[in-house]
Structures are given as structure tokens and as C-alpha cells.
Amino acid sequence: MTLRIGVIGTGAIGQEHIERLSHKLIGAQVVAVNDIHEETAKAAVARLGIQAKFYADPHALIKSDDVDALVVTSWGPTHEEFVLASIAAGKPVFCEKPLAVTAQGCKNIVDAEIKHGKRLVQVGFMRPFDLTYRQLKATLDNGEIGQPLLLNCKHFNPEVGESYTTPMAIVDTLIHELDVLRWLLDDDYVSARVIYPRKTSKASNHLADPQVVILETAKGIVINTQIFVNCQYGYDIQCEVVGEQGIAYLPEPNQVTIRKNAHVQRGILMDWKKRFIEAYDVELQAFINNATSGNFTSGASAWDGYAAAVAADACVKAQQTGNIEPIVMPAMPIFYNK
Ligand code: NAD
Ligand code: ISE
Structure with a gap:
């Protein structure tokens, strides 16, 4: 059976996903597209060489029998x-992160899904599908460095556009760490604090950059994450876990090392699309399989989307107050037990 997919939003990641659904993955066909910019959607369909109908109304697309x-x-x-x-x-429905921009919005989705009685939602948190994060998790789960005590993480982008604002460092960027670290540590967050170091001259007036977010978990692990979205030099994702018996580092993406002219050199990626390219493939193939079988066995659930948003709401509050803000995560409904 071929799963007939409608895509709403044909910008950067929309086009990436249409391409992998159409030309890389198995079992799906993009048959419909929508975007508020009609020309963007039509140009994407033409460029990618697919047969997909443009719908001006996203709700007509969602309801379509096709x-x-x-x-x-x-x-x-x-x-x-x-x-x-x-x-x-x-x-x-596969929804890119964030599931909704507030925890209440995510809760509305959780409630609707539970009322429907069957899982339908997968959130585009791809890092748990990434091989390097899976290797790091296996190291922790095998007990190779003992109990994790402390994490040092970085989420660096070379630059961001004018429309990027201070809260987006949390809801657009840190949200990936909020999801993947909860999965990595099998833990929940209990508090958040945000510190603003000296500001880079490369950031706009409406963006505090860099920022440091300090999270504490229920098990007492302290997580220090630096967000720096105008770092200039590359797209750099780092995660270092300090345990009772050693330190485990997230593997660097594969790059050739060159020894030349009295230097040892390795490239650093500039683009998020390349850093997680395989993870996007695997998560979307999982969605095709989940949707086709009617059994959602892998991928981030609406509850995972909600959990990240509860923590994000507290981090945004911590940005504004400068205080340590509590993160109160309700118990997961049995509906989402894996
Ligand atoms: P983008 O601005 O390139 O594309 C967004 C598209 O949505 C645009 O073409 C815009 O016209 C369209 N759009 C906006 N409002 C719409 C509406 N009401 N109806 C239909 N179309 C509408 O942005 P992007 O970088 O592609 O990001 C899109 C989403 O994907 C964001 O939520 C972002 O956080 C997420 N994202 C996730 C990852 C990841 O690593 N998982 C990476 C990039 C983006
Ligand atoms: C983008 O929206 C993403 O989700 C990428 O994964 C992220 O790392 C990047 O910083 C965001 O702009």
C-alpha cells in the first residue's frame, strides 16, 4: 500500500521532507501540498518533479479523500x-517541532488524541533517531561511565535571520535539547534558570545571544546548555556527559581529517540539514510505517511534544524573571505507555 501524503508548508524543511518522501523513502507518495504562498508550493512541486495537487485551503487538503x-x-x-x-x-499526522508554541496548545492536542482513542500524532523530534545520540545513550545505558551527574551541551548555529527573537532560543532551538536529553537520561526536568553572558555584536536588538540554560532533573542531574545562534563558525551540536567513573562525549559527525601544512584539520558542518540528514530519513520512514500499520511504535508522541513544551514554558519564564523556575510535569497518561 502506498500512503498518500498531504504536506502543509513548503518552506525549507517542507521541501526537504517532500524530497525524501518522494525520492528516498519507501511506501509513500506526496499527492497534495498547501502553503500560504501558492508560488512557493507550486515551485517546490515543479523543482522536485512530483505529481501533487495544490490546495489553497489547508483544511480542504486535510479532509480530502485523496x-x-x-x-x-x-x-x-x-x-x-x-x-x-x-x-x-x-x-x-507528522508535525514538525514544536508541536504547538505553548504547553497548553500541546495539551489540547494530547486531549484530542486521547479522545480519538488511538495514536495518530508523531512529532518531528529527530535527534533520538540520530546514530551519534543512540551511541551516546547505549554508552550510558551500559553503565560505562556510571551514573550521569552533569551535562555540558552546545546548540550553536552560524547565524539566524532578523525575525529570530530571544524566546525563540528556547521554543525553536533549545526545544531539541529539551526533547533529546529527557530521552537520553530517561528523566524529567524539575527546574530551569537562564543566564545572559556578554552579548555578541552579531545579534539583532531583539535577540539576547548567547544564552545559558541550566536545567535540573528529578534524579538531580544538572544540565548546562549554551545556545549561541550567531556563532559564525558552524552548526555545532555538542553533548558531554560527566558520570561517576568517566566522561562520555556525543560523537562528532564523520568528517575527513587532513594533516597538511603543519596543521591537523577537520571540517565543521554549517547546515542543520546535513548534520541530521539520516535521522530525518529514519524518523519519516518510521512515520510512514506507523501510519500504514495504524500502530505508532516509534517516534516522538504528542506527550513528548507536550513534555518539551512544559519545560520550554518554564525556560521562557526564567528568561524573563532571572529566577530558578520550577518545571512541573504531570504524570503520563496510560494511553502513551510504550
Ligand atoms: P520556513 O519559513 O522555511 O517554511 C515555513 C513555510 O510555512 C513557509 O513556506 C510559509 O509560507 C508556510 N506557512 C506559514 N504559515 C502557513 C499557513 N498558515 N498555512 C500554510 N503554510 C504556511 O520554515 P522552516 O525552516 O521550513 O520551518 C518550518 C517548521 O519546521 C518550524 O516549525 C521549524 O521549527 C521546524 N523545523 C524543524 C527542524 C528540525 O530539525 N526538526 C529544522 C527546521 C525547521
Ligand atoms: C531549526 O528550526 C531546527 O529545528 C534545527 O534542527 C535547529 O538546530 C536549528 O537551530 C533551527 O533553526
């Missing part, structure tokens, strides 16, 4: 509306 499942890759503030409409139509 569409079995949805991929939502529009701007974050639109996600809640489109995911709720997909659940109302009883159709599986």
Missing part, C-alpha cells in the same frame, strides 16, 4: 490548528 496522512511543516504557530484538524479527520 489524502491518507498529513505532514505539517508550516510555521510553529500554525501547528496546533492543523494537527487538531488532522485528528478530527481521523488521519495520522
Whole structure:
């Protein structure tokens, strides 16, 4: 069976996902697209050489009998509306992060999914599918460095556009760490604090950059994450776990090492698309398999999206107050037990 997919939002990651669904992965076909910019959607369809109908109305696309499942890759503030409409139509939906821009928005989705009675939602948190994070998790789970005590992480981007603001460092960027570290440590967060170091001259007036977020978990692990989205030199994701018996580092992406002219050199990626390219492939193949079988056995759930958003809300508050803000995570409903 071929899963007929409708894509809402044909910008950067929308086009990446359409390409992998159409030309790389197995069992799916993109048959419908929507974007508020009609020309963007039509140009993407032409460039990628696919047969997909343009729908001016995203809700008509969601309801269409020609569409079995949805991929939502529009701007974050639109996600809640489109995911709720997909659940109302009883159709599986892959939604890029964030699931919704507030914890309450994610909770509305969780409630709708539970009411529907069957899992339909997968969130685009791809890092748990990434080989390097899986290697790091296996090292921790094998007890190779003993109990984890302390983490030092970095989420660095070379630059961001003018529309990027201070809270986006949390809801757009740190949200990946909020998801993957909860999975890596099998733990939940209990508090957050944000510190603003000296500001880079490369950041706009409406962006504090870099930022340091300090999270504490229920097991007492302290996580120090530096977010620096105008670092200039590369797209650099780092994670160092200090344990009772040693330190484990997230492996660097594979790059050739060159020894030349009295230097040892290794490249650093500049683009998020390349750093996690395999993880995006695996997560979307998982979605095709989940949606086709009707059994969501892998990938981030709506509850995972909600958990990250609860922590993100506290981090945004901590940005504003300068205080240590509590993170109170309700117990997971049995519905989401894996
Ligand atoms: P983008 O701006 O390149 O594309 C977004 C597209 O959505 C645009 O074409 C825009 O016209 C369209 N759009 C906006 N409002 C719409 C609406 N109401 N109806 C239909 N289309 C609408 O942004 P992007 O970088 O592709 O990001 C899209 C989403 O994907 C964001 O939520 C972002 O956080 C997420 N993202 C995730 C990753 C990841 O690593 N998982 C990477 C990049 C982006
Ligand atoms: C982008 O929105 C993503 O989600 C990428 O994974 C992230 O690392 C990048 O910083 C964001 O802009």
C-alpha cells in the first residue's frame, strides 16, 4: 500500500521532507501540498518533479479523500490548528517541532488524541533517531561511565535571520535539547534558570545571544546548555556527559581529517540539514510505517511534544524573571505507555 501524503508548508524543511518522501523513502507518495504562498508550493512541486495537487485551503487538503496522512511543516504557530484538524479527520499526522508554541496548545492536542482513542500524532523530534545520540545513550545505558551527574551541551548555529527573537532560543532551538536529553537520561526536568553572558555584536536588538540554560532533573542531574545562534563558525551540536567513573562525549559527525601544512584539520558542518540528514530519513520512514500499520511504535508522541513544551514554558519564564523556575510535569497518561 502506498500512503498518500498531504504536506502543509513548503518552506525549507517542507521541501526537504517532500524530497525524501518522494525520492528516498519507501511506501509513500506526496499527492497534495498547501502553503500560504501558492508560488512557493507550486515551485517546490515543479523543482522536485512530483505529481501533487495544490490546495489553497489547508483544511480542504486535510479532509480530502485523496489524502491518507498529513505532514505539517508550516510555521510553529500554525501547528496546533492543523494537527487538531488532522485528528478530527481521523488521519495520522507528522508535525514538525514544536508541536504547538505553548504547553497548553500541546495539551489540547494530547486531549484530542486521547479522545480519538488511538495514536495518530508523531512529532518531528529527530535527534533520538540520530546514530551519534543512540551511541551516546547505549554508552550510558551500559553503565560505562556510571551514573550521569552533569551535562555540558552546545546548540550553536552560524547565524539566524532578523525575525529570530530571544524566546525563540528556547521554543525553536533549545526545544531539541529539551526533547533529546529527557530521552537520553530517561528523566524529567524539575527546574530551569537562564543566564545572559556578554552579548555578541552579531545579534539583532531583539535577540539576547548567547544564552545559558541550566536545567535540573528529578534524579538531580544538572544540565548546562549554551545556545549561541550567531556563532559564525558552524552548526555545532555538542553533548558531554560527566558520570561517576568517566566522561562520555556525543560523537562528532564523520568528517575527513587532513594533516597538511603543519596543521591537523577537520571540517565543521554549517547546515542543520546535513548534520541530521539520516535521522530525518529514519524518523519519516518510521512515520510512514506507523501510519500504514495504524500502530505508532516509534517516534516522538504528542506527550513528548507536550513534555518539551512544559519545560520550554518554564525556560521562557526564567528568561524573563532571572529566577530558578520550577518545571512541573504531570504524570503520563496510560494511553502513551510504550
Ligand atoms: P520556513 O519559513 O522555511 O517554511 C515555513 C513555510 O510555512 C513557509 O513556506 C510559509 O509560507 C508556510 N506557512 C506559514 N504559515 C502557513 C499557513 N498558515 N498555512 C500554510 N503554510 C504556511 O520554515 P522552516 O525552516 O521550513 O520551518 C518550518 C517548521 O519546521 C518550524 O516549525 C521549524 O521549527 C521546524 N523545523 C524543524 C527542524 C528540525 O530539525 N526538526 C529544522 C527546521 C525547521
Ligand atoms: C531549526 O528550526 C531546527 O529545528 C534545527 O534542527 C535547529 O538546530 C536549528 O537551530 C533551527 O533553526
